[in-house]
Amino acid sequence: xxxxxxxxxxxxxxxxxxxxxxxxxxxxxxxxxxxxxxxxxxxxxxxxxxxxxxxxxxxxxxxxxxxxxxxxxxxxxxxxxxxxxxxxxxxxxxxxxxxxxxxxxxxxxxxxxxxxxxxxxxxxxxxxxxxxxxxxxxxxxxxxxxxxxxxxxxxxxxxxxxxxxxxxxxxxxxxxxxxxxxxxxxxxxxxxxxxxxxxxxxxxxxxxxxxxxxxxxxxxxxxxxxxxxxxxxxxxxxxxxxxxxxxxxxxxxxxxxxxxxxxxxxxxxxxxxxxxxxxxxxxxxxxxxxxxxxxxxxxxxxxxxxxxxxxxxxxxxxxxxxxxxxxxxxxxxxxxxxxxxxxxxxxxxxxxxxxxxxxxxxxxxxxxxxxxxxxxxxxxxxxx
Ligand SMILES: Cc1cc2nc3c(=O)[nH]c(=O)nc-3n(C[C@H](O)[C@H](O)[C@H](O)COP(=O)(O)OP(=O)(O)OC[C@H]3O[C@@H](n4cnc5c(N)ncnc54)[C@H](O)[C@@H]3O)c2cc1C
Numbered sequence: 001x002x003x004x005x006x007x008x009x010x011x012x013x014x015x016x017x018x019x020x021x022x023x024x025x026x027x028x029x030x031x032x033x034x035x036x037x038x039x040x041x042x043x044x045x046x047x048x049x050x051x052x053x054x055x056x057x058x059x060x061x062x063x064x065x066x067x068x069x070x071x072x073x074x075x076x077x078x079x080x081x082x083x084x085x086x087x088x089x090x091x092x093x094x095x096x097x098x099x100x101x102x103x104x105x106x107x108x109x110x111x112x113x114x115x116x117x118x119x120x121x122x123x124x125x126x127x128x129x130x131x132x133x134x135x136x137x138x139x140x141x142x143x144x145x146x147x148x149x150x151x152x153x154x155x156x157x158x159x160x161x162x163x164x165x166x167x168x169x170x171x172x173x174x175x176x177x178x179x180x181x182x183x184x185x186x187x188x189x190x191x192x193x194x195x196x197x198x199x200x201x202x203x204x205x206x207x208x209x210x211x212x213x214x215x216x217x218x219x220x221x222x223x224x225x226x227x228x229x230x231x232x233x234x235x236x237x238x239x240x241x242x243x244x245x246x247x248x249x250x251x252x253x254x255x256x257x258x259x260x261x262x263x264x265x266x267x268x269x270x271x272x273x274x275x276x277x278x279x280x281x282x283x284x285x286x287x288x289x290x291x292x293x294x295x296x297x298x299x300x301x302x303x304x305x306x307x308x309x310x311x312x313x314x315x316x317x318x319x320x321x322x323x324x325x326x327x328x329x330x331x332x333x334x335x336x337x338x339x340x341x342x343x344x345x346x347x348x349x350x351x352x353x354x355x356x357x358x359x360x361x362x363x364x365x366x367x368x369x370x371x372x373x374x375x376x377x378x379x380x381x382x383x384x
Pocket of ligand 1 (some may be wrong): 124
């Protein structure tokens with residue numbers, strides 16, 4: 001792992017400098033005004049990062065997952081909202097089209113997003129199907145070589161600004177989760193609309209809204225893979241997505257550690273910098289140690305993905321651990337800053353609000369533990 005992290009050092013230095021210059025200055029406004037910053041999106045687009053993991057033949061940069069994780073970590077270190085928008089677009093938008101799409105679908109959607117930074121959303125969650133996403137109620141009813149789709153998707157990242165969305169819908173009432181398919185929809189299609197933006201606790205600049213499908217008529221060539229593969233596809237997609245949510249937690253935790261450490265060195269009480277007190281040193285030491293452990297889990301899972309090895313358990317571990325480390329570190333950062341930590345004068349409170357998404361999105365911490373335990377039980381039964 002140290003080898004991998006070392007190889008990424010120069011890349012991280014370049015990415016960090018870019019984020020400090022182009023994203024950090026907008027972070028407060030993005031949060032306060034709850035906006036997706038066009039300046040930020042354009043700057044990311046100029047680097048070609050909206051298509052960072054898309055293969056070069058489809059207009060992308062063909063980055064490895066480890067490089068992608070550096071991007072999510074560093075973007076989230078300066079702005080959680082942008083980190084979430086970025087991670088959702090790449091892990092849940094371009095990834096399924098590239099992985100499960102036909103060549104025609106790849107050519108239709110990937111080069112445009114790589115060139116223009118058009119956002120792609122992923123519509124899985126529904127009002128009645130959250131953790132239990134297999135309980136999808138949206139329906140795609142066949143009409144010749146078309147489907148007519150009806151249903152509602154909730155909590156969808158970039159629902160409003162996206163131009164394209166991959167949605168899951170039931171193409172058959174039989175077969176349980178085997179009756180679910182994935183279909184690519186375009187925002188310009190009749191009957192496909194976004195609802196009102198959610199007013200959230202954190203990641204406020206990342207757009208989240210309902211997606212409504214009212215008699216959306218779509219040709220069967222928009223289906224991703226065969227009928228009935230939707231559930232399997234989104235499980236695979238989420239395995240990868242969870243690594244990026246772990247990376248997001250890691251970036252926010254790192255920002256909290258840096259802020260708390262700098263403050264502790266500067267702030268004097270009882271005639272000494274508070275960094276001289278053991279109570280503060282222990283907080284900093286625990287934050288740094290947990291971040292290091294989280295970094296190994298997150299990059300370890302990215303390495304497994306890059307080398308084509310199974311990583312369902314490892315990506316769930318990376319997500320649950322890194323997001324809980326982010327919770328711990330942002331909480332402690334507020335404590336180290338005292339009253340200043342409780343105020344919007346400093347970003348500690350924003351870090352605390354932004355990180356909470358990491359314990360919920362792409363499967364809650366409880367769901368990650370279900371996934372990990374299932375994998376552990378499977379491996380133990382193999383020993384017998
Ligand atoms: C900001 C944000 C962005 C999002 N972006 C997207 C997106 O782009 N696309 C998308 O499809 N979805 C998205 N989501 C939805 C997200 O994936 C769901 O919120 C998440 O999966 C949890 O579902 P839920 O909110 O319905 O909670 P519920 O499933 O109702 O869970 C409520 C509580 O019950 C617990 N629980 C549920 N089942 C079990 C169980 N079997 N055992 C133990 N505990 C359980 C949960 O862990 C949780 O604590 C987003 C959510 C947020 C907040």
